[in-house]
Amino acid sequence: MNNAVELNQVTKRFGKHVAVDELDLVVPVGTVYGFIGPNGSGKTTTLRMILRIFHPDSGRVRVLGEDRMSSADDRVSYLPEERGLYKKMKVRDILCFYGQLKGLRNCRGEVDAWLERLELTAWADKRVETLSKGMSQKVQFIATVISQPELVVLDEPFSGLDPVNMEALKDAVLSLREKGSTVIFSTHDMDVAERMCDTIFMIFRGKKVLDGTLNSIQDQYGNDTIRIRMERVNGALERIPGVMRVNSYGPYKELRMTPGADPQMILHQLIDMGPVEHFEMARPSLHDIFVRIAGPESLEVEEAIHA
């Protein structure tokens, strides 16, 4: 078995709405796979089909080498977005409960080790409802991985975390891969996706628009981005010939060139408009690619879908 997940021409409809449209996807064993896409684009539906909570209307879903239809699978574990915990239960009890449900016999030692690792030992006997958002997110993460599943599906695992907790959880996810688990997670944080994922997958309006390593995706979009830093600009950057779009982040700005434009010509124009402190030819960031596909002027959807 080389692939943890194989989706083959999978379609899922809710009434007349096509949530996922003829989707193909292959997630190799032992990889960290990032799902990105705007809200309502079919991410969670796809995750749920991988979990076999939803069954596709057509196409084939194969998980860990099996075609079965039941969602009950001890080798697969799922972290739903933000929730998934009984509020009145104590932290250790709920972790043991989820562990036992997945077939873990002696949960106590395993639970305590994880609590210590994520600095939650002091909260072991507290009720879930007393935890902060970051803490309950960590508890939920432990609940998901406690049984050492082969495939871990995480829906927005990093949302609402402070940088310290975020690092702790990121390390935990990466350690899962080292132990041989396959991790699929969805995120709205492009930075996280860029840094953590072996492969990035983007779904938009139910269709696959990106699928590959960050490098291969960026190659696909070429070297058409210029990053600059200018405190003062006299005139409109959009008017410069060869500049198609401007994203402004204060003094930092990202210019997107029209195909075939000459960066040197643009630099000359910029110097005429004010002092240029920084000028860099760059590949577009994942964030930029996301916005190009899903933003209001999503010119490249058709292109991406047919790519």
Place this chain on the structure above:
Amino acid sequence: MRKALVIARREYTAMVGSKAFLVSIAIMPVLMLGGAIAPQLLSDRVDTNEKRITVLDESGALFDSLKQAVDARNEHGTHDAESNKRIAPEYRLGSGPSGPVTDELRLDLSDQVRKGELYAFIEIPADVLQPPADQQPTVMTFYAENTALSEEKRWFDDVLTNMVQTRRLQAAGIDPGVVNQSKAVALQGRGLFERTADGGVKKSQSREEVFSILLPLGFMMFMFMIIMMAAQPMLESVLEEKTNRIAEVLLGSATPLQIMTGKLLGNVAGSLTVAAIYLTGAYGLARYNNALDMIPLDILPWFIVYQVLAVLMFSSLFMSIGAAVNQLKEAQSLLLPIWILIVLPLFVWLNIVREPTGSFATWFSMIPPFIPMLMCLRMSATSAIPVWQPILGLVLTLAATGLCVFAASRVFRIGMLTQGRAPKLSELLRWAISG
């Protein structure tokens, strides 16, 4: 099955280990019995303000005696003997204008009552002492704002009828004392004799009439209470799992059938705990009062079996509704039909206790949702129920429970993953039927 047991254990702990459970264990009997006890506790909270009453005595023969009786009552019956605290109002009797009673007079007095100047007025017809020829009672009238629950009307009724009867007897030359003596006879209700285990004869109990009604009612209310305490938490627990997305995590570990089985097992175990707590309490209470032989221990096994089935049946329905909706609010309208099924036995219990072996009682107690409560009601009301009836009832309940659990599992499976608008009752039925 192991997974179902893991879920059952959690469900049981969540139900029994909560503060709400302990509170409801304590409060439920108060709620159930409070309705019966509260009026008695509050009975000395009466209005002790003086009450003015006008008597229109057309016969002219009763007013003086009535006044004497009222004075005697005011003297001795309105104050507590020890504390000398006033416990009942004094009556101030006035005589109305002489002459025939006209509607104008009645209207005038009515207005006085409305203004609060009078409490009531009493009209005594001229021929009140004549025994009526046609056996129709002579009617005296007590006019007041509300006579149905009036303590005053009751008192005057007693005193006046007694007075008229005595006068009539005296007029006929009969000694009223003899009549009173002749009335001193009674028919008492008793239970049946039984053969004891050692071959002796066990005498019948002198059952109090009230007790023979209260015991069956108690049994039925007990079961009603347990159903309520078990079914409602089931709805809330499923709703929590659904809205907090716990359902998806559970479904990733166990099949819908395992989840539902586990939850129902935990719920039934919880309801048995409730029953055990109360039964132990009742046993202790009966023992303390030397009333152990009043408790019909022989129907207890039936009660337990029926209780388990009733909890399974109603909890599974509550559960499927919890799975179908997104908020407690949405559940209310869907719960209504089920509540009616649970509550209906409470409306017919008196008819059934009166004639527990009658055809109405027999057939009504064979309708599946009512069987557990009504069969226990009948069995504790009389021992004359043929044994085939509770057995047939059991079979029918088993079948209905199986059907409910099966239908609920379908609704549960679909409902758990359905977000958005709550389904209508018709849609629920479609889910249940077509799966």
